[in-house]
Amino acid sequence: MSASIVKVENLSHRYSVQWAIKDINFELTRNGIYGLLGSNGAGKSTIMNIICGVIKQTQGEVYIQGVSLRNEPVKAKRHIGFLPQQPPLQTDLTVEEYLRHCANIRLMKPTAVKPAIDEVMSKVGISHFSKRLIRNLSGGYQQRVGIAQAIIHKPDFVVLDEPTNGLDPNQILEVRNLIREIAEERTVVLSTHILQEVQALCDNIWMINEGNVVFSGTLDEFDNQIMPNTLVVSLMATPSPDALKAIPGVINADHLGGTRFRIQFSDATEVTERIVAASVTNNWRLMEINLEKNSLDTIFAELSKKRK
Numbered sequence: 001m002s003a004s005i006v007k008v009e010n011l012s013h014r015y016s017v018q019w020a021i022k023d024i025n026f027e028l029t030r031n032g033i034y035g036l037l038g039s040n041g042a043g044k045s046t047i048m049n050i051i052c053g054v055i056k057q058t059q060g061e062v063y064i065q066g067v068s069l070r071n072e073p074v075k076a077k078r079h080i081g082f083l084p085q086q087p088p089l090q091t092d093l094t095v096e097e098y099l100r101h102c103a104n105i106r107l108m109k110p111t112a113v114k115p116a117i118d119e120v121m122s123k124v125g126i127s128h129f130s131k132r133l134i135r136n137l138s139g140g141y142q143q144r145v146g147i148a149q150a151i152i153h154k155p156d157f158v159v160l161d162e163p164t165n166g167l168d169p170n171q172i173l174e175v176r177n178l179i180r181e182i183a184e185e186r187t188v189v190l191s192t193h194i195l196q197e198v199q200a201l202c203d204n205i206w207m208i209n210e211g212n213v214v215f216s217g218t219l220d221e222f223d224n225q226i227m228p229n230t231l232v233v234s235l236m237a238t239p240s241p242d243a244l245k246a247i248p249g250v251i252n253a254d255h256l257g258g259t260r261f262r263i264q265f266s267d268a269t270e271v272t273e274r275i276v277a278a279s280v281t282n283n284w285r286l287m288e289i290n291l292e293k294n295s296l297d298t299i300f301a302e303l304s305k306k307r308k
């Protein structure tokens with residue numbers, strides 16, 4: 001069996017009366033990118049802040065490389081790099097000065113600091129801006145500095161909270177490539193509320209809703225869960241919903257008004273052909289047939305229902 005990099009046991013937290021997260025369990029044993037997907041307020045930042053030792057959990061345990069974050073926080077934190085949602089940048093320092101400050105906070109050996117700064121600046125592609133004040137960098141480059149401070153002490157475990165938030169499309173692609181690179185040699189957990197982000201980056205996913213894990217598995221397993229299962233069709237002859245329900249593979253048909261129907265089905269490829277064929281046979285005069293994409297909210301609702 002592979003060694004445990006991160007283990008989270010029965011993690012629950014409440015800020016005041018209500019539980020923000022409830023009974024979260026997982027174990028990470030491999031390098032790669034793990035995605036934590038949840039809508040705003042689902043509990044992502046709470047989990048990230050706890051597993052990085054920023055806030056102390058109400059209940060449960062977190063182990064990093066087998067070290068208890070509760071009992072030996074300094075030792076455990078040597079293995080952790082964290083980029084919070086608001087990068088902790090000191091914008092009046094130059095990139096190099098700031099990274100030196102971060103290396104000192106991380107209690108790195110004085111002789112190791114300069115080589116580590118040079119290595120990390122090269123890794124994230126900011127060597128040419130080493131003497132520039134951080135406040136004069138673009139958002140994308142500031143985010144690179146944020147990632148640099150998270151990995152300067154060579155942690156095995158890196159947590160990135162919404163790392164592409166607020167970036168433009170080009171910067172998003174660049175930061176995603178950088179995340180892929182840093183995940184080649186370590187375990188990365190990243191949180192996001194953007195479905196495409198986990199689909200673009202992650203090997204494994206947890207989805208959380210209202211503080212509970214409603215899905216955990218591989219990207220393929222996740223994609224199977226979120227396959228669209230409704231079609232909208234427009235039929236000029238407006239048949240009865242019962243006539244549509246009689247088509248094999250159609251689970252339900254709702255009249256949306258006018259000539260339009262929403263059809264729930266069990267298998268997209270076959271049912272589309274059957275609807276087209278039935279329309280020809282019955283002269284329903286098909287004008288439109290569209291697969292409906294599930295919104296993230298629908299997926300959360302579906303997965304939450306399945307879990308209950």
Ligand SMILES: Nc1ncnc2c1ncn2[C@@H]1O[C@H](COP(=O)(O)OP(=O)(O)OP(=O)(O)O)[C@@H](O)[C@H]1O
Binds near residue numbers: 015038043044
């Ligand atoms: N410091 C706090 N005090 C009280 N309640 C809090 C605090 N921080 C978060 N919460 C509550 O805990 C719940 C989970 O919040 P959390 O910030 O972890 O969610 P999130 O998934 O990270 O959302 P977002 O993407 O909006 O940051 C929410 O109901 C939130 O209002």
